[in-house]
Amino acid sequence: MAHQIYPAIADGILGGGVYALMAVGLTLIFGVLDIINVAQGILVVVGGYLSYVLSVHLHIDLFLGLLITVPAMFVLGLAIHTLVIRPLRGAERTSMSLLACFAVAIIAEGALYWIFGPNVVTLTASYVRSSIKVAGFYISDIYLYCFALAVAAVAVIYLLLYRTRFGRAVRATMQDATAARLIGIDVNRVAALTFGIGVAVTAAGGMAYGATSGGFSPNSGYDLISRLLAIIILGGLGSIGGALAAAVFMITVESVVDIWSPNWAVAVFYAALVIVLTVRPSGLFGRREVRAQ
């Protein structure tokens, strides 16, 4: 049994990196806009399908295709924010935004079913059928490439947040939107761009997910969002480090449990979620929620 654990852990860490990327996008959106984009899961699938179309119909390499899909998803994110999120007003706007994201998710899922049908598709790249041998077991190259992609993307986001003026504006808005407005930050613009970035990462996440998951369909959105929600709640809403840690940890645990019981592995997520929420409602690394409701 031991020789099954190491590959499971390796898979878990590598896979966790991909989920971390998607979770970071989600947590970024929450930090700046105060809303949980429950459409993130299906948007990852959209990203996956975009890569699929480019790869299968236009024969563009998966990784190169990101040069197209990432900006495309960024624009989609901007559009969603401007058309659906931004116009919402009033005391209930965070709850309404969440419902709006839910509606967007339903629309996206319906659209994917309509265009692509319910069949499972996979993403493959010709140069990634090989695997390397590490410590007595094999890891597919594609996992390593995608992990590298995830690391690179998170690094880019980190640099963006901490080394650019825009990033400073984002962090200021995350801490206190009113104060940010008062010092001249265009909070609406920051919000729109952040939402765009949060969705843009789903392009990379979608490609990585599509290449490493062994197949996806429009139905995959549910699996993704359920895991992502558990990850960001566990890691603490608004905490990027928390999202990273929770992602890698939870996916690894699931991967290990999967050895014994594939059906119930994902239940590990939920069990952890329930336990954490009962003990510490703000998540492992989350800020204590001081805003009133």
Added chain:
Amino acid sequence: MTTPATTTTGRGRRAALAVAGPAVLLAAAALFPLVFSSPLATTYGFDALIFVAAASAWNIFSGYSGYLSLGHAVFFGTGVYAVAIGARDWHLTGDAVFGLLPLAAAVAAVVAVPVGLVALRVRRHTFVVITIAIFFIFQLMAFNFSFTGGTSGIDAPILNWAAATYNDPFYFLALVIATATVALSWLIRRSRFGLQLRAIRDDEDRARGLGVHAMRVKLAALVISALITGLAGGLWYYFIAAAHPQSAFDPLFDLSLALMGFFGGLGTVGGPVLGAIILEPSQQWLTVQFTNDYLSEILLGVLFLLVILFLPRGVLPTLAERAGRWRARSRRRPDGPDAAAGGAAVQPDRQPEGTAS
């Protein structure tokens, strides 16, 4: 400012309407299957009534407390499986299966307790997400447990009724449940319990500071809501004669309840009723017209977006506000009941701050 009309005739007229309106509606609903007796019509009617009950139940919790639940399918599906498993394990068929309905309600109510204890400890918009997560847990359990029949679900017991009038008992039972639910919703809204819920919605911390035991109140509302939703689920199961994880636990169900509530008017008694009566048959009809079921999914999402963008308070409150403004305009007199004219006002600097919802 919305001052209620203080003239006796105005009040009397509105009270009469408040009683006559629902009475007419109820009579129409009772006569419906006699006039439109085709199984298709009564199926539409049954579905609409199930959603009247479910949407009103959802509103009792989410509308009044402000905690939006996107996981009520948990209670619906629990009701479905409670009846399905009960009928299967206790070998019930025919009319006896209806005896399991109270069980469906009870099981759903019991399930609501741990769900509420976990979910109600977090702030409102984390709550929405938790309900989604809990929904996934239940769907997962339905798919994977053997006693729920796994992916293939559980088949319904045999019911040997005449085909032509098969739907009618279901319809009337649903009518009874729906009517009782709406009546309960009305009673709650007028009660101290309802006041506490609405205070929680407006400012939970402040409500606590005024002696409201928030957790107990919220949990009670959730249990009541779950009980009715489970009951509806149990009846629905026997009608469509199948229990599958994806239909018993369906995210579109959750979205529909929220849509009906928002469309009609969140937190009102009549809002969910209006929402269910208009939206459920429309949705069914669309699914039939476009046999491609995915289009109805897209339309549902689009409709929901349109409602929350353009009609966020819902149809009934918007109409009521328009009516109030029209009434105020048409009775503007110097000494009128509209107190904006002054009188013994405390403040010289009083300005109406716009109507709240």
Added chain:
Amino acid sequence: MTAELRTEGISKAFGGVQAVDDCTLSAAAGAITGLIGPNGSGKTTLFNIVTGYERADTGEVYLAGRRITGASAQRVFGLGLARTFQLTRIFPRLTLLENMLVAAGGHAAGRRRAHELLEFTGIDQYAGALAGTLSYGQRKLLELATVLAAEPAVVLLDEPAGGVNPTLIQQLADRIRDLNAQGTTFLIVEHNMEFVMGLCHQVTVLDHGTVVAAGPPADIARDPRVLDAYLGTVPDTGPDDGGEPGDR
């Protein structure tokens, strides 16, 4: 109904900031006690701790001699301690009467009391209106009326005169005096020195989370430590009119 409110050694830190530091004060039963101090001196935090909205790190709170430290907000209210908030909080989507009934109860006696209090604060003609339509000053009156609904023994007011015109301030002071005459204990946080000095029997001064002076208003007005707290160290302790600069 009346009671004494007392704190002993309350301390509370938020991260690196010590908001309340070994704070021991009392509001005598049946008296009106003022709580003054510069911004950031911990007054609202103290209120939050006393009324169960926050947990103190150390220290105890006593109401009528009974230890209530750590009790929940809902329980504290039940024991006879009510408060208002610095940023006036009401239930905007409920009518004025409904606002009152949350605390007063729906039975006949509660309704009577609700109407009485609305009359007492002079806003009863709006009883059927939604609270969200009230002006700022009217909201303050509603908030005051609401906390009185359950006949609390002790009332904590957080800046009741904040942003309010002079006529209303006078009315508020009169209402507070009327209620105090019936025995209600008041602890009032305020920056308006005239209001505090004119109304309170005792004044306690808070600075950096701890009590620096306590006594009758006249003594406090002359106390150099109080000026210190508001202005920083002042070498000269000549005659002054107390209070903070900018206060008329």
